[in-house]
Amino acid sequence: MAGSTAITAFVCFGVCLSVVNGISWLRNHVSGSTIQKIADRHLGSTKWSFQSAYKTGKNTAKDGLFVADVFKKAGVNVPHRNNWSSSPIGAEEWGNPNSPFLKGTSCWSPASTPRIGDVISDGVTVGIVTGDRKTTRATSATILKDDWGFRSDSLNMVFWHHSC
Known part of the structure; x- marks a missing residue:
């Protein structure tokens, strides 16, 4: 029908499939506390350390991989640099x-007030909000939970909330 708009409605029970800009996204609603628990299970791990050979080789920052792996374990996909790469955004x-990688999906939105399970970044480091003024992140040596991103000298922090 010329000039009409087709609207499709569907009900999701935990998992949905959506198509945004021709890309299929598996949408899975996961609570912030689930993300927090998965992230905090890795405290002290050296798997994502700078010296680890995990995925990207030694002497590379792996904080973005840590965030992607935590969300993947929860059943949530984070955007990747391109469709044929296994490299998540950093x-x-x-x-x-x-970010066109995040704004190009209907599942991620910038947040002005951080919540447990949100992603936090200053453009150099990325982690996950896992408590009141607390983040869990990959450092050069280990997975650490501290007040990074909430200190008085923390500037230009960006928070992303997953809502699917």
């Missing part, structure tokens, strides 16, 4: 409030 994209 701190620079998480720290960009206008």
